[in-house]
Amino acid sequence: MLQIQAIRAQEDAIITALKKRQIDAAPIVSKILEADQLRRATQTALDENLARANKLAKEIGGLFKSGKAAEAQVLKEESATLKEASKTLQATLSEVSETLQDLLYTLPNVPHESVAAGKSEEDNEEIFRAGDIPTLHKDALPHWELAKKYDLIDFELGVKIAGAGFPVYKGKGAKLQRALIAYFLDKNTAAGYTEIQPPLVVNEASGYGTGQLPDKEGQMYYMPEDKLYLIPTAEVPVTNIFRDVVLSESDFPVKYTAYTPCFRREAGSYGAHVRGLNRLHQFDKVEIVQVSHPEASYEALDGMVHHVKEILQELEIPYRILRLCGGDLGFTAALTFDFELFSTAQDRWLEISSVSNFETFQANRLKLRFKDAAGKSVLAHTLNGSALALPRVLAGILENCQTPEGIKIPKILQPYTGFDMIS
RNA sequence: AGAGAGGUGGCCGAGCGGUCGAAGGCGCACGCCUGGAAAGCGUGUAUACACCAAAAGUGUAUCGAGGGUUCGAAUCCCUUCCUCUCUGCCA
Numbered sequence: 029m030l031q032i033q034a035i036r037a038q039e040d041a042i043i044t045a046l047k048k049r050q051i052d053a054a055p056i057v058s059k060i061l062e063a064d065q066l067r068r069a070t071q072t073a074l075d076e077n078l079a080r081a082n083k084l085a086k087e088i089g090g091l092f093k094s095g096k097a098a099e100a101q102v103l104k105e106e107s108a109t110l111k112e113a114s115k116t117l118q119a120t121l122s123e124v125s126e127t128l129q130d131l132l133y134t135l136p137n138v139p140h141e142s143v144a145a146g147k148s149e150e151d152n153e154e155i156f157r158a159g160d161i162p163t164l165h166k167d168a169l170p171h172w173e174l175a176k177k178y179d180l181i182d183f184e185l186g187v188k189i190a191g192a193g194f195p196v197y198k199g200k201g202a203k204l205q206r207a208l209i210a211y212f213l214d215k216n217t218a219a220g221y222t223e224i225q226p227p228l229v230v231n232e233a234s235g236y237g238t239g240q241l242p243d244k245e246g247q248m249y250y251m252p253e254d255k256l257y258l259i260p261t262a263e264v265p266v267t268n269i270f271r272d273v274v275l276s277e278s279d280f281p282v283k284y285t286a287y288t289p290c291f292r293r294e295a296g297s298y299g300a301h302v303r304g305l306n307r308l309h310q311f312d313k314v315e316i317v318q319v320s321h322p323e324a325s326y327e328a329l330d331g332m333v334h335h336v337k338e339i340l341q342e343l344e345i346p347y348r349i350l351r352l353c354g355g356d357l358g359f360t361a362a363l364t365f366d367f368e369l370f371s372t373a374q375d376r377w378l379e380i381s382s383v384s385n386f387e388t389f390q391a392n393r394l395k396l397r398f399k400d401a402a403g404k405s406v407l408a409h410t411l412n413g414s415a416l417a418l419p420r421v422l423a424g425i426l427e428n429c430q431t432p433e434g435i436k437i438p439k440i441l442q443p444y445t446g447f448d449m450i451s
Numbered sequence: 452a453g454a455g456a457g458g459u460g461g462c463c464g465a466g467c468g469g470u471c472g473a474a475g476g477c478g479c480a481c482g483c484c485u486g487g488a489a490a491g492c493g494u495g496u497a498u499a500c501a502c503c504a505a506a507a508g509u510g511u512a513u514c515g516a517g518g519g520u521u522c523g524a525a526u527c528c529c530u531u532c533c534u535c536u537c538u539g540c541c542a
Binding site: 068069071072074076082084085087089090091092093101106107108110111 | 469470498499500501502509510511512521522523
């Protein structure tokens with residue numbers, strides 16, 4: 029959520045920047061400013077009213093004490109009138125505040141200056157590429173065929189137990205998953221991230237805190253009995269650790285990492301491009317989260333990008349980095365770098381990590397602040413990224429490392445798997 | 452799930468209809484004292500919003516949350532959430 033003060037002060041700059049997302053924010057912004065105007069006027073009127081009522085109450089008390097009941101009675105009547113007026117003003121204030129809040133929720137984050145205007149993923153800018161795309165033998169298979177051939181993942185069994193999109197990992201497939209998780213966590217903690225095991229469900233307040241609610245309501249699994257949402261990413265519980273928190277400057281940088289399963293309903297996405305591990309309802313992910321001083325957040329973002337690069341280099345996977353254009357940028361992000369690995373057998377790029385700076389957009393909803401040197405409360409910046417999402421990394425390894433003899437496990441993972449070959 | 456107790460400032464804890472944004476203590480900050488420290492003494496110590504060009508200042512709200520009674524609520528009533536103790540159930 030953008031800060032109302034910022035919208036007041038930089039109306040034009042914000043509208044201009046949001047054009048990069050292919051949206052015309054001008055009508056919403058003017059509605060916001062209108063609501064803001066009304067809200068402030070109403071509050072001023074209400075405050076004056078209440079101040080008068082408070083004063084009266086004190087006078088009435090004094091009169092009663094000194095036995096002047098008749099005079100008190102007169103003031104009581106005025107007090108009753110004030111009360112009626114206050115009620116009306118209070119109702120207006122609540123209503124306009126809610127309207128304002130709802131309007132603010134509809135406005136996405138302002139893209140960073142480096143973000144290019146653009147309509148869709150077509151317009152994303154590739155800024156880095158590394159690793160050699162292997163030449164596979166002629167009978168090379170996509171990962172879903174390999175998973176079947178070596179009995180690593182059973183998609184049908186998952187359908188029987190839960191439904192489509194809930195695969196069952198078996199044997200070396202399960203072990204490889206566990207190896208990846210352990211390896212990622214070890215890498216992240218070695219880089220200074222503190223490991224967290226958060227709840228896999230969150231309440232409504234947490235959903236709002238990171239921006240999944242209200243706009244992505246239908247994409248999360250919900251348990252109405254207990255009013256809990258299954259997390260779509262560890263970002264939600266981990267970032268919400270900092271909801272309503274005031275840090276001190278010495279706490280920066282805050283660096284957390286968490287492995288969690290992630291649950292996404294992903295309603296409406298079917299077809300060949302979601303085959304196998306490409307898109308699931310439940311998948312594993314190791315997330316990194318940072319809370320940063322506003323002046324250091326882009327440095328922190330670079331650090332996260334560098335960190336993910338290092339992991340991919342160690343895994344010896346061909347990948348590229350994209351800077352998302354305005355049209356493809358997530359609602360809450362100011363700047364996002366997507367990592368994609370090349371799936372040789374599918375001949376396409378697969379997104380495996382998304383590293384973003386949210387600046388104060390999440391912090392504003394979360395009320396995540398810190399005390400600056402002058403003792404003032406200032407919103408912090410939040411960042412997060414995947415390091416990494418499992419299924420597509422697994423798919424990439426299976427496909428890119430396949431040989432006629434079997435699948436060669438990347439060296440870095442062998443201590444974790446305990447085997448160097450799946451055959 | 453049932454019975455009981457309770458949720459007050461950074462923390463502990465008093466207040467149980469007006470003078471309470473809230474005693475007292477701890478902590479913290481600054482000052483005095485000291486060769487230096489401790490102790491002692493003194494001063495200060497919440498957040499949000501509004502008014503104001505801004506600072507100063509003023510006003511309003513906040514004693515888990517929401518509603519009600521009252522001229523006036525931390526204090527009374529209702530609803531709800533959470534915590535603790537006991538009982539039950541359970542990995």
